[in-house]
Amino acid sequence: MKTVNLLTNILFFLFPFSLSFGQSITIPIETENVAAVLKTDEDNRLKIIYFGKSLSNTNEYELTGEAFNFQSDGASSNNSAYAVAGIDNNYIEPAISVVHVDGNNSLDLLYESHTTARTNDGAILTTVTLKDPVYPFFVDLYYKAWKDKDVIEQWSVIRHTEKGNVVLNKYASANLYLNNKDYYLISYNGSWAKEMQPVETYLRQGMHTIESRLGTRANLLTSPNFMLTLDGKTTETSGTVMMGQIAWNGNFSLQFETDIYKNLHIVAGINPYQSAYHLGPNTPFETPRFIYTLSFEGKGKGSRNLQGWLRDHTLLDGQGDRLTLLNNWEATYFDFDQDKLVGLFGGAKELGVDMFLLDDGWFANKYPRSGDTAGLGDWEVNRKKLPDGVPFLIHEAEKEGVKFGIWIEPEMVNPKSELYEKHPDWVIKEEKRPEIYFRNQLVLDLANPEVQDFVFEVVDDLFIENPTLAFMKWDCNAPIFNGHSRYLERKKIPQSHLFVAYSKGLQSVLERIRAKYPTVPMMLCSGGGGRSDYNLLKYFTEFWLSDNTDPLERVFMQWNYSYYYPAIAMCNHVTDWSKDKSLKYRIDVASMGKLGFDIRANELSEQDMRFAQQTVLNYNDFKEIIWHGEMYRLANPYENDLASLMYVNEQKTEGVMFNYLTNWRYLAETSLRPILLQGLDKGKTYRLTEINLYDGASTPVDHQKVYSGEYLMNVGFNPSVNSNRTSVVIKIESVE
Ligand code: DGJ
Secondary structure: OOOEOOOOOOOOOOOOOOOOOOEEEEEEEOOEEEEEEEOOOOOOEEEEEEEOOOOHHHHHHHHHHHOOOOOOOHHHHHHHOOOEEOOOOOOHHHHHOOOOOOOOOOOOOEEEEEEEEEEOOOEEEEEEEEEEEOOOEEEEEEEEEOOOEEEEEEOOOEEEEEOOOEEEEEEEEEEEOOOOEEEEEEEEEOOOOOOEEEEEEEEEEEEEEOOOOOOOOOOOOOOOOOEOOOOOOOOOOOEEEEEEEEEEOEEEEEEEOOOOOOOOOEEEEEOOOOOOEEEOOOOEOOOOEEEEEEOOHHHHHHHHHHHHHHHHHOOOOOOOOOOOOOOOOHHOOOOOOHHHHHHHHHHHHHHOOOEEOOOOOOOOOOOOOOOOOOOOOOOOOOOOOOOHHHHHHHHHHHHHHOEEEEOOOOEEOOOOOOHHHOOOHHHHOOOOOOOEOOOOEEEOOOOOHHHHHHHHHHHHHHHHHHOOEEEEEOOOOOOOOOOOHHHHHHOOHHHHHHHHHHHHHHHHHHHHHHHHOOOOEEEEOOOOOOOOOOHHHOOOOOEEEOOOOOOHHHHHHHHHHEEEEEEEEEEEEEEEEOOOOOHHHHHHHHOOOOEEEEEOHHHHHHHHHHHHHHHHHHHHHHHHHHHHEEEEEEOOOOOEEEEEOOOOOOOOOEEEEEEEEOOOOOOOOOOOOOOOOOOOHHHHHHHEEEEOOOOOOOOOOOOOOOHHHHHHOHHHHOOOOOEEEEEEEEEEEEEE
């Protein structure tokens, strides 16, 4: 068999290639440090022959498969680039499973052609077309490689020209095959106020699935993020680790199947649960992106890859600024009126934050939104609470020099609402069964274009009425239960399209909003942290991690989120959730992201207000480093009695280090040893100064002393955390 080498000099042009009989083709997908290598076999099926470190001699990629010897029954198909169901040489979990128009439920996919090109946004995109030898059925596999970030996005487009609908019973974005032998998977459990709880599983045999079936707030019980330690222990600075996410704002599935050789087959995509998709001819179906990085230098590098990629290429305005804010949710809940709100604006001004955010409870008249049981869906201002409307509030806030933002939850409806009375057919519910509520509400049917228009108009009307509205918090509290769409029924579209149609309907509304309002910052919130997928973050500038704002819990939660998200995207608010922790501890923790307050600022003592003002000034001073610098996790609170993290600017001239006591035991070991800093320039000299000191508190940190970067990264620095110094913030500056 002849081998064709396509490996070099192809990256800058569109490079189309198709196969003539008897040739084998090697297609490397490469970043700076990572390579996934695809190769056709003797039957022209596409295989993954290598997933690991990139090679400098690209000619050697075609040999990589030869180093392994997994030849017996089954194994030869386990490494399919896109595993199929229904042909006899495949025993592994399929990425795709279909029923053709004639009722045949087998699929075979052979290599047909591929192209490689540089995209406008600077990535290298490889597209491989596979085709069934019997049916006019195609799958295009996409691999978008970001060289300097070591991030790869993988997805598929499924299409056919059969004479009728092909039923897709499974239609994953991607599959991969790893030959590493030992896999520790970290995935994340959760529920309200307990989001992002890590669980480690040693994968040895069979299938391990991470999935969501909630429809809307898909990540409430399980995050779409995962981390795989390959071949032994991984630390922040050592070991091989794969980290990523299936980027879908709907039901997702991540499957990890370990075979007889201890190889790992990963299938990622939309969860096929209740979602058979009837695909018409010439209507390509694009699947969501499976996004991952592989780091050979531990989790720290892996997360900086993902954070940088998200900031530069996905998150809306990832390079821009953010607004600090005062939110009234925990300060008032539903109990407010115009005077009370105006009274809070002064507090925002005094604190020195940029904006006041009006939360839930400002709307609905027939069924006023004075609790969570009524009014959702009726987006006119409540005239009793706010007689002069939103424009007046904005005017009053602006008089104080404070911008104004507003909360909405436009995908939802309370049964006790005018919207529900007028449009019962806009609501997702199984009419033959009792309605099931989550926080007393139901989900609107975003499969229906009329509902999409309605949701768009909720946003549009607010901006038309209030052109200086500076911010929106977009909430989403209920999952889909008893999913049935009257719209799909009318259109004779199978109900099994609902979950996908909902997710796509939401995206199309957000596309319209961003076409008209491209830059207004919006927070993605979902009854806490039920939504944080990279797909929706294209439309949002930030997200709400959890309603749990206890700062000790937050140290752990923010730690876990930080593996996958940059600090600029993470909204952290200072609240009274846990008053046993000092105001200082609460503000310091909230400063590691996008700082906000959710307190009755006007009731702070003079001393507390003075301190809070100082911390906001300090935050303004270092926020650029937090938002756009590199983050390093230094001491893990799961392994130590304290947590320590730092952020450094690109030039390595400025940084800020945060340290927290996480164990209040007398025997806690929090200051025995120094903490090794990271990310500094070993040749530079640095001064360390403690900031955010409460009301003249003294510090053991001598800011007259200077240290080399080499010293700080090898010997370390002791922030002297103890039960009297539970939270310590250190400013790091290079000195000439
Ligand atoms: C849930 C959110 O997570 C909270 O921050 C708040 O906005 C409430 N909803 C309002 O109902």
